[in-house]
Structures are given as structure tokens and as C-alpha cells.
Amino acid sequence: MLETLVDAFPTLALLAYEPPGWGANLLRGLVNSIQIALGAYAVGLIIGTAGAFGKLNGGPVTRDLLAIYTTVVRAVPELVLILILYFAVTDLVNQGMVAMGYARVQISGVAAGIAVLGVVQGAYSTEVIRGAILAVPAGQLEAARAMGMPPLKTAWRITLPLMLSNAIPGLANLWLIATKDTALLAIVGFAELTLQTRQAASSTKAFLTFFLAAGVLYLLITLVSGVIFGRIEKWARRGQRGSGAGS
Amino acid sequence: MKFLITTVSALVLGTAALAEPVKVGIASEPYPPFAAPDAAGNWVGWEVDMIAAVCAAAELECVVTPVAWDGMIPSLTSGQIDAIMASMSITADRMQTIDFSDKYYNTPTVVVAAKGSGITATDEGLAGKIIGVQVSTVHQDYAQTHFKSAEIKLYQTQDEANQDLVAGRIDATQADSIALDDFLKSDTGACCENVGAVADDKDILGLGVGVGLRKGDDDLKAKFNAGIAKIIADGTYDKVTAPYFASSIYGG
Amino acid sequence: MGAARAARQRGRVMTDASLTDSAPPKFWLTHRIIMAVVAALIVALCAFTLRWDWLPKYLPLIGEGIWRTLWLLAVTTFFGFFLAIPLGLAQAAGPWYLAAPARAFCTIIRGTPLLLQLWLLYYGLGSLFPQFPAIRQSELWPYLRQAWPYAVFALTISFAGYEGEVMRGAFKGVPGGQLEAARAMGMPRLTILRRIWLPLAIQRALPTLGGETVLQLKATPLVATITVVDIYAVASRVRQDTFIVYEPLLLLAVVYMVITGLIVLAFRWFENRVPSRVA
Numbered sequence: 001m002l003e004t005l006v007d008a009f010p011t012l013a014l015l016a017y018e019p020p021g022w023g024a025n026l027l028r029g030l031v032n033s034i035q036i037a038l039g040a041y042a043v044g045l046i047i048g049t050a051g052a053f054g055k056l057n058g059g060p061v062t063r064d065l066l067a068i069y070t071t072v073v074r075a076v077p078e079l080v081l082i083l084i085l086y087f088a089v090t091d092l093v094n095q096g097m098v099a100m101g102y103a104r105v106q107i108s109g110v111a112a113g114i115a116v117l118g119v120v121q122g123a124y125s126t127e128v129i130r131g132a133i134l135a136v137p138a139g140q141l142e143a144a145r146a147m148g149m150p151p152l153k154t155a156w157r158i159t160l161p162l163m164l165s166n167a168i169p170g171l172a173n174l175w176l177i178a179t180k181d182t183a184l185l186a187i188v189g190f191a192e193l194t195l196q197t198r199q200a201a202s203s204t205k206a207f208l209t210f211f212l213a214a215g216v217l218y219l220l221i222t223l224v225s226g227v228i229f230g231r232i233e234k235w236a237r238r239g240q241r242g243s244g245a246g247s
Numbered sequence: 248m249k250f251l252i253t254t255v256s257a258l259v260l261g262t263a264a265l266a267e268p269v270k271v272g273i274a275s276e277p278y279p280p281f282a283a284p285d286a287a288g289n290w291v292g293w294e295v296d297m298i299a300a301v302c303a304a305a306e307l308e309c310v311v312t313p314v315a316w317d318g319m320i321p322s323l324t325s326g327q328i329d330a331i332m333a334s335m336s337i338t339a340d341r342m343q344t345i346d347f348s349d350k351y352y353n354t355p356t357v358v359v360a361a362k363g364s365g366i367t368a369t370d371e372g373l374a375g376k377i378i379g380v381q382v383s384t385v386h387q388d389y390a391q392t393h394f395k396s397a398e399i400k401l402y403q404t405q406d407e408a409n410q411d412l413v414a415g416r417i418d419a420t421q422a423d424s425i426a427l428d429d430f431l432k433s434d435t436g437a438c439c440e441n442v443g444a445v446a447d448d449k450d451i452l453g454l455g456v457g458v459g460l461r462k463g464d465d466d467l468k469a470k471f472n473a474g475i476a477k478i479i480a481d482g483t484y485d486k487v488t489a490p491y492f493a494s495s496i497y498g499g
Numbered sequence: 500m501g502a503a504r505a506a507r508q509r510g511r512v513m514t515d516a517s518l519t520d521s522a523p524p525k526f527w528l529t530h531r532i533i534m535a536v537v538a539a540l541i542v543a544l545c546a547f548t549l550r551w552d553w554l555p556k557y558l559p560l561i562g563e564g565i566w567r568t569l570w571l572l573a574v575t576t577f578f579g580f581f582l583a584i585p586l587g588l589a590q591a592a593g594p595w596y597l598a599a600p601a602r603a604f605c606t607i608i609r610g611t612p613l614l615l616q617l618w619l620l621y622y623g624l625g626s627l628f629p630q631f632p633a634i635r636q637s638e639l640w641p642y643l644r645q646a647w648p649y650a651v652f653a654l655t656i657s658f659a660g661y662e663g664e665v666m667r668g669a670f671k672g673v674p675g676g677q678l679e680a681a682r683a684m685g686m687p688r689l690t691i692l693r694r695i696w697l698p699l700a701i702q703r704a705l706p707t708l709g710g711e712t713v714l715q716l717k718a719t720p721l722v723a724t725i726t727v728v729d730i731y732a733v734a735s736r737v738r739q740d741t742f743i744v745y746e747p748l749l750l751l752a753v754v755y756m757v758i759t760g761l762i763v764l765a766f767r768w769f770e771n772r773v774p775s776r777v778a
Contacts, residue, residue: 019286028288061530075759076752077717079731084748087318091325103267112327176609183612187724189275189315194615199284202277202406205435207626211619215611222610317735321744344742383739400726401736410622411726415629416644 029196043118048125073123132167305474331459353455353498564730579658587666608660709766
């Protein structure tokens with residue numbers, strides 16, 4: 001079965017795991033992509049949670065600064081932000097190190113990629129989490145306050161569980177954006193899946209085969225994530241009316 | 248304080264600041280026969296071997312680091328890499344921003360076009376045609392200065408320009424003779440032929456290819472110069488070159 | 500349902516910004532004045548300490564680049580939206596043999612990076628076409644050998660994929676009573692679609708359209724990787740010609756922010772003109 005397929009489309013043999021196949025390269029790229037997406041997503045969630053609380057409870061200056069951050073990041077293409085942050089951040093770190101009398105440091109591609117995409121993700125998560133917190137019924141919080149619950153306990157026991165179910169669809173979507181945005185790091189020469197694919201394709205001239213194969217890999221990430229986030233959403237909505245219907 | 252910063256940077260940045268190996272930048276796009284990834288994911292080619300030879304002679308510990316061609320100089324100045332060995336020609340324009348070691352190779356520039364197209368490597372020969380060149384290279388500069396009657400299309404990599412020449416999207420491309428010879432020898436290059444070298448213009452085409460370095464990194468420059476001189480003197484240069492090219496490409 | 504909500508969420512993320520931006524009762528509070536002064540200082544610092552001497556030389560190119568970016572944005576959102584209507588309708592109400600392909604199309608477009616789609620079309624298909632002499636000699640070849648048709652095509656189907664998902668939710672969200680009433684009045688099915696269902700669905704999708712258009716704008720610079728000379732490509736050219744790293748990128752950021760601002764304003768104006776009869 002597989003052999004007849006390879007006979008019909010000889011370029012499929014190039015996808016084999018062992019050299020001369022390029023499969024291992026693609027998988028390495030995939031691992032890099034997932035690693036960066038996970039890191040950036042985590043950084044984004046941290047920034048997003050802090051940002052959402054800052055926007056809701058912060059002073060006027062905090063709120064305005066956060067508004068500038070989210071507006072700018074969402075108005076400028078990720079590609080441009082990546083280029084600016086990728087060079088500017090590493091440059092600033094190094095200038096700081098040199099100014100303090102230390103040797104230059106090399107920032108690994110993975111760290112830089114996570115930092116850059118994390119800042120972009122943070123702006124979107126801020127809005128998603130802020131919206132989810134706002135959607136928590138005020139009565140629930142008033143009830144908690146009336147019972148004399150301290151604010152931190154209210155946040156942990158009431159706000160967080162209630163907002164989670166509101167936030168998950170948006171957060172699931174952000175995860176998909178994170179995985180797809182890793183492709184943009186190909187532009188700065190980072191060997192994630194898209195660049196590995198590109199290199200394999202240019203070296204073998206089997207463009208269609210490799211780009212389609214990479215497409216399948218990205219699609220797999222999307223579909224698997226969809227299933228996982230569906231489970232999480234069901235879990236987060238447990239005990240709510242009409243749970244499972246997802247409406 | 249010093250300890251704290253070193254520890255933090257070691258944690259955050261993955262590598263300690265001291266005893267750093269020299270990161271040598273190459274273009275992250277295939278540029279055979281100088282540097283291209285193989286199916287196992289290793290970078291191979293003449294320039295990769297040359298990096299190893301020069302670094303060994305200069306007693307430097309080098310790490311080959313692929314960087315996007317168009318971000319090469321910013322990567323050097325912002326400190327992501329310490330040296331460039333990516334077939335970058337020594338030109339006056341670049342010298343304003345970065346420094347160069349002595350040259351380590353120099354080859355003529357040629358134009359390649361579809362077989363039987365009647366194109367020549369002159370302004371008249373290219374009039375009304377589309378010529379593709381790699382962005383931010385001496386070839387872009389040369390084409391824009393000398394081929395004013397042609398339409399010039401810019402590519403991020405020479406490989407893309409070659410690909411579009413095969414696909415018929417451009418009529419000709421101009422690049423280093425060796426890189427184009429390699430392309431012409433490949434299966435896809437069968438479409439096309441070398442239509443000759445361009446008239447020399449030292450101001451634009453530069454003085455050969457050297458190691459790009461940050462301005463002020465004079466220690467490293469001296470080491471690279473010594474390394475290059477040493478491998479040429481002791482025959483290592485020819486030994487590295489022999490598997491790739493019939494004759495030396497050090498040039499005059 | 501989850502996907503449709505996610506699609507709407509994608510749009511909502513953008514519209515939320517307009518909420519926070521809308522002027523509070525008193526805009527010029529003391530801290531805002533200080534922030535404005537700081538901002539003005541930063542701008543002045545950028546203007547005087549950074550290198551802008553390249554600007555005059557590249558001004559014509561920059562103008563052309565902005566024009567091409569806007570042109571790409573307008574053309575691809577327009578065609579993309581018209582593709583999205585049948586895609587959404589097929590998924591919301593079509594028979595399975597229409598719904599399944601439409602759904603698969605949207606999933607694939609939304610599940611893979613646009614950069615990959617663009618390269619697949621330009622390098623993949625583009626390397627396939629010239630192998631057929633029939634295509635090479637056809638009248639289409641002068642277009643197929645250029646880069647912009649691939650850019651337009653890729654951006655159009657991308658927008659259609661995302662907006663198709665939005666339209667699916669919009670078609671489904673039209674209150675059933677409206678359609679039942681129309682049916683009870685004896686309206687033919689096509690007339691119901693044209694007069695009731697489609698206008699109501701578009702009205703529901705309208706608030707997200709602004710956000711989707713901004714996302715589309717942010718996708719346009721990818722076409723620079725296939726040799727289309729948009730504003731992003733012009734800025735790259737400046738960077739590569741002059742070795743100036745940050746200034747062209749800053750200019751780019753400002754240009755995109757201005758265009759985004761204009762899009763947001765245009766859609767706000769447009770939404771106010773369309774009376775929202777859907778209570």
C-alpha cells in the first residue's frame with residue numbers, strides 16, 4: 001500500500017525519517033515550534049492575567065499604559081513586532097551588559113522567540129481574560145463579600161473558577177494563534193517547522209510535497225488542541241446549567 | 248552582584264557569559280555549494296568546512312549559527328552572532344557599519360539566463376527583461392547601477408531567484424559564478440546557461456569575501472586574519488577546497 | 500459551536516479595544532497630560548537622535564508600498580467576504596455534501612499558518628505550472644508568472660476561511676421566528692434568503708468585520724516574502740540598502756497603526772449608519 005503510493009509519488013520517499021529522507025528535520029522543526037508556542041503561550045497567560053487585573057483594578061496610569069500596550073500590539077503586524085523585538089531586545093540586553101562591564105551574552109533563538117511571541121500573546125490574553133472576568137455575575141462577588149470572604153480568597157474561590165469557563169474559548173483560540181505565529185520566526189531565520197520545510201523543499205525542489213506535509217503537521221496540532229480544549233471547557237463548565245451544550 | 252547577574256543570565260539566557268564560543272553566522276537559507284543543510288539537519292559545504300579550518304587555525308571555538316540573510320548585519324551588531332562567514336563581500340557600504348577581515352575567497356560575477364534567450368551580461372542585452380538578484384548583495388547594487396534598462400526583482404535568497412528563473416518568472420539572474428555553476432549543474436538548472444561575466448566594477452563588486460565583524464572587535468579580527476593567513480600558507484585551504492572545486496577560488 | 504464562538508471571539512478581541520478607547524467623561528486628566536508630554540518627548544527624541552536622512556530618497560517608494568498594501572487589503576477583504584457568504588451558508592444550512600467541504604476548507608485554512616499557504620501556492624504550484632507547456636504558452640501565463648496573483652489568491656481564501664466561520668455563526672444566530680414568519684407569509688425560499696436571512700446575518704456579522712479587516716491588514720506583510728513590493732518590503736529594502744535597523748521598522752509600525760486607526764474609525768462610522776434593528 002505504502003510502496004505503491006511511493007511509486008506513484010516518488011517525492012514522498014523524501015519524507016522518510018532516516019536520511020536521505022528529511023522527516024527528522026521536519027519533526028525537529030515541529031518540536032521547536034511546539035516548544036516556542038508553549039513557552040509563548042505561558043508567558044502570554046502570565047502577562048494577560050496581570051494585565052487584566054491591572055486594567056480592572058489598577059490606577060489610572062496603569063490602565064492607560066496597558067491600553068497603549070494592547071492597542072499597539074494589536075494594531076501592528078506580528079511580523080514587524082517580531083523584527084523590532086528580536087533585534088531591539090537582544091541589542092538592549094547586550095548594551096546593558098557591556099555598559100555594566102560584562103561580556104556580551106548570546107540569547108538563544110528559543111528564548112528570544114518565546115519572549116517576542118509572549119509579548120504579542122500577552123496583549124490578546126489581557127483582553128480575553130479581562131472580558132471573562134467582566135462576565136462573572138456581579139451578584140456572585142457581592143455574595144462573597146457579604147459573607148466576609150477576604151479579597152484574595154474571593155479571587156481564588158469565586159472569580160477564577162467562574163471566569164475560566166468564559167475565558168476558555170478565547171484562550172483556545174489564542175493557543176492556535178500562538179502555534180501559527182511561530183511560523184513567522186522563519187523570517188528571522190529560526191529553524192522552526194516552516195523554515196525547516198522551506199529548507200528541505202529548496203534543497204530537494206519537492207516544494208508541493210514538503211509544504212503539504214508541513215500543512216498536515218500544523219493541522220494535526222490544531223485538531224488535537226481542539227479536542228483537548230473541548231475537554232477542558234467541559235471540565236470548566238461542570239456544575240453550570242446546560243453544561244456540555246457549550247452555549 | 249556580579250555573581251547574581253552571571254547566574255541570572257545563565258538561567259535566563261541559557262548560556263553563561265564567560266568563555267563564550269564564537270558564534271559564526273551563516274545564511275539560514277541553502278546556498279550551495281558554500282553552505283546548505285543536508286537531510287540529517289547538518290550544515291555542509293565549502294564555507295562550513297572553511298569556518299572549521301579557519302577557527303582551528305586561529306584557535307577559536309566556533310559555533311555555526313544560521314541567521315536569516317536580511318538580518319545578518321543587525322544580528323552581528325546586536326550581538327546575536329560574533330562573526331559572519333556567509334559569502335559576504337567586502338564593500339565600502341558595509342564597512343560603514345561593520346568591519347571585515349582579509350578576504351578568504353573572490354570569484355567573478357556572472358549572469359545566467361534561459362537557454363537560447365539571447366540575453367547577454369550587458370545593459371543592452373538585458374533591456375526590457377526581468378533580472379532577479381538577491382537583496383542586500385553586491386549583485387543588487389551592481390544590477391541597479393549598471394542594468395538600468397532591465398526590470399530588477401529582489402529576492403531574499405539566491406535560491407528563490409534560481410527557482411523563479413526555472414519557473415520562468417524572471418528572465419535572468421546575476422550572482423557569484425560558483426553558486427550559479429552549482430545551480431546549472433543541478434537537475435533543475437538544465438533550463439539555463441551562463442551568458443558570461445559582467446564587466447568588473449571594483450567599487451561595487453568589492454574586494455572579495457571576508458569575515459564580517461563588529462566594529463571594535465579588533466582582537467577577533469586579528470585572530471581571523473591570522474587564521475586565514477595560516478591555512479593558506481600551510482595548504483589547509485587547498486585541502487578544504489579540493490573536494491568542492493577544481494581550482495583554488497582564492498582569486499586575485 | 501465551540502469553533503463558531505472562537506471565531507467570534509477572534510473578532511471580539513479587536514472590538515473590545517474600541518470600548519476601552521472610547522473617551523471617558525474627562526479625557527485630559529492630570530496624569531494623561533504628563534503622559535502626553537512624555538510621549539511627545541519620546542517622539543522628539545526619535546526624530547532628532549535617530550537617522551531619518553534616508554526618508555526623502557525613499558518617499559516615492561514608500562508611497563507606492565502603502566498604496567499596494569491598501570489595494571491588497573481592499574481587494575482581498577472584498578472578494579474574501581463574498582466567498583465567506585456561501586461558505587457560511589453551506590455550513591449553517593446546506594446539505595452534507597456542501598457542508599462537509601465548506602467545513603473542511605475553513606478548518607484547513609484556519610489550522611495552518613498563512614505563511615505556509617502562501618509558500619505552498621507560490622513555490623509549490625508556481626513550480627508546477629511551468630512544467631506544462633500548455634500553461635506556459637497560454638494567455639494566463641503573463642499573470643501566472645507574476646507574484647501578486649498568488650498573494651491576492653492566498654489572502655482572499657484566508658479571509659474567506661476566517662470570515663466563513665463567522666458567517667456560519669451569523670446565519671445560525673438569526674432568530675428562528677423571523678424565518679418562520681417569512682415562511683408563514685408564503686415567501687419563496689430564495690426570497691427569504693435574499694430579503695430576510697442574508698441581511699440579518701450580515702448585520703450580525705458586521706461588528707466582527709472591522710476586527711477581521713484589521714487582522715487581514717496585519718497578514719498583508721507576509722506577501723513580501725514572495726517578492727510583492729508592499730510597504731513592508733519597501734521598509735526591508737531600506738534596511739538592507741542602508742543597514743539602518745530600527746528606523747524603518749518604527750516607520751512601519753506607525754504606518755500600520757495609522758491604517759488600523761482609519762479602519763476602526765471607518766467601521767464605527769459605518770456601524771452607526773446601519774440601524775441595528777436586531778434587538
